[in-house]
Amino acid sequence: xxxxxxxxxxxxxxxxxxxxxxxxxxxxxxxxxxxxxxxxxxxxxxxxxxxxxxxxxxxxxxxxxxxxxxxxxxxxxxxxxxxxxxxxxxxxxxxxxxxxxxxxxxxxxxxxxxxxxxxxxxxxxxxxxxxxxxxxxxxxxxxxxxxxxxxxxxxxxxxxxxxxxxxxxxxxxxxxxxxxxxxxxxxxxxxxxxxxxxxxxxxxxxxxxxxxxxxxxxxxxxxxxxxxxxxxxxxxxxxxxxxxxxxxxxxxxxxxxxxxxxxxxxxxxxxxxxxxxxxxxxxxxxxxxxxxxxxxxxxxxxxxxxxxxxxxxxxxxxxxxxxxxxxxxxxxxxxxxxxxxxxxxxxxxxxxxxxxxxxxxxxxxxxxxxxxxxxxxxxxxxxxxxxxxxxxxxxxxxxxxxxxxxxxxxxxxxxxxxxxxxxxxxxxxxxxxxxxxxxxxxxxxxxxxxxxxxxxxxxxxxxxxxxxxx
Amino acid sequence: xxxxxxxxxxxxxxxxxxxxxxxxxxxxxxxxxxxxxxxxxxxxxxxxxxxxxxxxxxxxxxxxxxxxxxxxxxxxxxxxxxxxxxxxxxxxxxx
Numbered sequence: 001x002x003x004x005x006x007x008x009x010x011x012x013x014x015x016x017x018x019x020x021x022x023x024x025x026x027x028x029x030x031x032x033x034x035x036x037x038x039x040x041x042x043x044x045x046x047x048x049x050x051x052x053x054x055x056x057x058x059x060x061x062x063x064x065x066x067x068x069x070x071x072x073x074x075x076x077x078x079x080x081x082x083x084x085x086x087x088x089x090x091x092x093x094x095x096x097x098x099x100x101x102x103x104x105x106x107x108x109x110x111x112x113x114x115x116x117x118x119x120x121x122x123x124x125x126x127x128x129x130x131x132x133x134x135x136x137x138x139x140x141x142x143x144x145x146x147x148x149x150x151x152x153x154x155x156x157x158x159x160x161x162x163x164x165x166x167x168x169x170x171x172x173x174x175x176x177x178x179x180x181x182x183x184x185x186x187x188x189x190x191x192x193x194x195x196x197x198x199x200x201x202x203x204x205x206x207x208x209x210x211x212x213x214x215x216x217x218x219x220x221x222x223x224x225x226x227x228x229x230x231x232x233x234x235x236x237x238x239x240x241x242x243x244x245x246x247x248x249x250x251x252x253x254x255x256x257x258x259x260x261x262x263x264x265x266x267x268x269x270x271x272x273x274x275x276x277x278x279x280x281x282x283x284x285x286x287x288x289x290x291x292x293x294x295x296x297x298x299x300x301x302x303x304x305x306x307x308x309x310x311x312x313x314x315x316x317x318x319x320x321x322x323x324x325x326x327x328x329x330x331x332x333x334x335x336x337x338x339x340x341x342x343x344x345x346x347x348x349x350x351x352x353x354x355x356x357x358x359x360x361x362x363x364x365x366x367x368x369x370x371x372x373x374x375x376x377x378x379x380x381x382x383x384x385x386x387x388x389x390x391x392x393x394x395x396x397x398x399x400x401x402x403x404x405x406x407x408x409x410x411x412x413x414x415x416x417x418x419x420x421x422x423x424x425x426x427x428x429x430x431x432x433x434x435x436x437x438x439x440x441x442x443x444x445x446x447x448x449x450x451x452x453x454x455x456x457x458x459x460x461x462x463x464x465x466x467x468x469x470x
Numbered sequence: 471x472x473x474x475x476x477x478x479x480x481x482x483x484x485x486x487x488x489x490x491x492x493x494x495x496x497x498x499x500x501x502x503x504x505x506x507x508x509x510x511x512x513x514x515x516x517x518x519x520x521x522x523x524x525x526x527x528x529x530x531x532x533x534x535x536x537x538x539x540x541x542x543x544x545x546x547x548x549x550x551x552x553x554x555x556x557x558x559x560x561x562x563x564x565x
Contacts (some may be wrong), residue, residue, distance in 0.1 A: 004541065006549040011530070022552055038537060040544070060498055070549060073555035083560050403553075407490050437493045445494075 002042050004057040009034065010412035017450055023075035023417040024330060025056040027450075030070075047111060079415070081332030082347060087388070088136040089348035091361070092127055092158060093144050094119045095151035099182050100222060100270035103213040104282040106365050109146050112217060117146070119353035121157035126379045127351045128161040132169055133384040139166075140174040142200070144350075144361075149183035152191070159195050176200050179230035180214070180222070189236045199233055201226070203244040203266070205252060205259035209439060211239060212251050213287075230266065243266055248275050248297060250289050256301040260315070264308065270316030271299050271305075275443065278426065279365035292444040301448055302464075309463040323451060326414060326416040328468045337440075338362065338418035342400035345376060345393045355379040357387050359396060362422035365412055374422070399432035407434050407441075413448040471521045472501065473510045473528060484535035485510070491535075492528050495519055 007021040017034035020026045022446040029037065029049065036044040037053065045053070053059045060068035073390045096117035098109035110117045131139060144157045157295045159175055166173050175197040189384055192199065204210040207223040214222045233242050244263070246252070253330060278288045305317050325333050336343035345359030356376050358364040363374035374396075377387040387393075411417065420440040421431040427438050434441060454460045475485055485508055489498045492512075496519075502509040512524060 003548070004543040004544045006552065007541075008538075009534075011534070015487060022549060038541060065548075069552050073552050076552060076556035077560065080556070080560070083557075406487075410487065410535075435493065436491050442494060 002040070002054075003059050004059055005036075005057050005072065007058055007228055008412045009038075009416060012449070012453065014453075018412055019058065020415055021056065021058055021072070021413050022415070023057065023072045024079055024326070025058070026058055026327070026452075027052055027073075027175065043256065070410055075330040076187075078330045079326075079332055080340075082343065084335050085138075086134045086136045087139045087346060087349050088134070088334075089142065090127070090134075090144045090154055091144050091348065091350040092119065092124060093146070093350065093352050093364070093448040094124065094148050094154045094158075097150045098146040098180075099150070099217055100147070100180055101215050101217055102281070103285050104249060104276055104287050106277055106280040106282060106361065112150065117353055117356075119154050121148045121154045121355070123355045123379070124154045124158040125161045126355065128158050128165065130379050130384055131162070132171075134169070134388075138172040138174075140176065142176040142178060144178045145177050147183060148177045149179045149181075149188055151186055155190060156195075159191075159197065163195070171329060174198070174239060180226065181233060182216075182222070182225050184229045189233070192233075192241075193216060193237055196342065199237070199242045201230070201242060201244050201385070202247065203263065203268075204246050204249070205255060206262045209249075209251055210254055211247050213247075226411075227266075228337055234267075239267065239338045244273055246273060248273065248294060249287060250293075252298045256297045257304050259306070260301060260304055263324075264313060264315055270318050271301075271378045272318040273301060274319075275439075277362060277365075279362060279369065283369070288439075291439050294443055295446040295450075298447060306463045310459065316467050318463060319449070323416060323447065324464055324468035327451070328465065335418070337417070337420050340400065340402040340414075340418055341397045342419050342421050344396055344400075344421055345390065346397065351379065357382075359393060360422060366422065366426070384470045387390065390409075401414070405432055405434050407436055410444075413444065416448065417444055471512055471525065473508060473512070473525055475508045475532065477508055478504060480505075480508075480532055480536060482508070482541060484532060484539060487535045487538075488528060488539055492524075495527060496524050498528075515529040 005021060005350065007019045009017055011017050015031055016028045017031060018028050019034070033045055034051055042050060056070050057072045061307045079127065096110045097112050097114050101109060108303050131141065141158065148155055155177060162173060175195060177197050178200045181199070181201050184284045191197070203226065204214060207221060210223040216222050230242060260271060275294050276282050276288050282288060302317055302320055305315055309313050321336055322333055325331065330366060334343065334347050336347050339347065348360065349393060350358050350361050350364055352364055356373055357376045357379065358367065359376060367375060374392055376390045376392050400421050402414045402417060402419055405419065408414055408419070419434065423438065423440050424433055425431045428435060489510065492498055496512040498510060498512045500508060501511040
């Protein structure tokens with residue numbers, strides 16, 4: 001006699017029912033087979049379905065129940081490997097100064113000569129001392145802005161301190177500088193090469209789209225200088241040492257093919273579709289859009305990329321790759337917004353130029369908008385334990401488990417999804433109040449619905465399946 | 471638009487869960503409660519969805535929520551067993 005093992009379900013548009021169990025295995029069933037399963041009329045199920053249900057741990061006979069639970073528990077634990085390590089990603093906001101005044105800027109950047117918004121070198125060194133108290137064997141230090149290159153002495157003070165401490169700590173140490181590349185010069189290039197610092201930059205698409213919202217404080221085309229500096233950076237550092245991120249604006253929505261073409265023509269191997277966050281200037285300028293609009297761009301973009309791949313151009317969309325890896329493999333994939341509990345403050349943490357510590361950039365943005373409730377402490381006035389055992393972080397962990405959040409707890413996509421605690425807070429005033437009609441949930445649900453539908457398309461899976469490295 | 475739901479057939483928790491999940495299509499709320507029934511009202515159906523379609527989806531959701539409650543009962547303590555077997559080594563390492 002079979003027993004049911006825990007799963008969630010959702011009726012799909014074609015009349016089938018998708019079921020996903022606790023460890024992330026899934027099965028699509030006809031409505032009648034699902035009805036037989038849920039009514040425990042196992043004798044009505046075809047033997048092939050019964051076999052699939054058993055091998056994927058949706059059912060188990062009494063004799064093998066313990067084994068099924070143990071195997072499921074192993075998979076469950078593998079998916080949550082991120083729980084076993086302490087904070088690895090440490091982001092330092094070395095300045096709020098920027099040579100751009102992008103209309104969607106989360107940071108509300110400051111004039112290029114507003115030096116009072118610079119992090120002092122001794123603050124950076126103090127932060128690095130704190131970072132090395134984390135037990136994580138991997139430490140990634142990311143320098144953010146404004147534009148990180150505009151306060152290069154502080155970046156290098158942090159790099160030197162980290163390298164010094166790492167002589168004894170022997171961690172896997174990585175550096176990334178986030179920049180629009182405009183301030184790149186010979187001195188900085190030499191430092192980047194000598195200390196193996198990667199560059200993370202922004203490219204929104206072809207000139208017209210890129211320059212629409214990425215506006216320089218001086219006159220001129222941001223895109224033109226970006227192209228020159230990208231070539232320079234690749235020449236000195238190597239082609240693969242510069243990665244780019246795009247931000248989706250209302251002007252990208254109808255031009256996704258042109259954006260992808262731009263990435264391909266510039267020699268990038270992939271793109272990360274990223275929706276706009278309603279913080280800072282994006283909030284002030286009212287630049288966001290409904291999730292349906294974002295999803296229509298996302299879907300068109302992926303279909304276009306799949307076509308490119310079928311024609312021989314290998315190109316990846318990294319967010320879809322991440323989701324497919326979550327769906328098709330039992331491995332842990334770190335991504336702050338898609339972890340349960342949230343990875344904010346646990347997988348990544350951000351240090352403002354003052355030494356204030358926040359669990360995520362969005363929390364720091366909220367503080368700049370006048371609400372500092374997520375501040376975890378300050379590197380001068382608090383210890384490592386004060387900060388990483390702060391009430392703020394405990395509250396986030398406590399309230400961001402999708403398994404217990406009303407609505408999320410019974411969502412079929414729960415195992416692959418997560419919580420955007422700051423967006424929840426911004427939209428509802430409560431980090432645990434997930435609104436089914438909120439941006440994050442609507443965006444995620446549409447993407448998951450579509451991906452599961454497309455899994456029946458062999459052409460799609462031939463390309464996208466590879467992204468998950470199955 | 472008002473929908474009457476018999477409280478003999480549906481639990482309050484199933485009704486509340488269905489309301490929460492259907493917020494994506496319209497603004498829902500509980501208008502009246504009596505011993506036999508709960509009156510649900512909804513307004514401002516999003517996009518061009520007809521009222522009848524909203525009601526159909528709500529009733530489907532309601533039935534599914536009831537099914538979830540039944541399934542949860544069938545799963546019994548297995549979910550807790552599974553999660554505690556999965557996490558106990560991690561919690562052990564941490565403590």
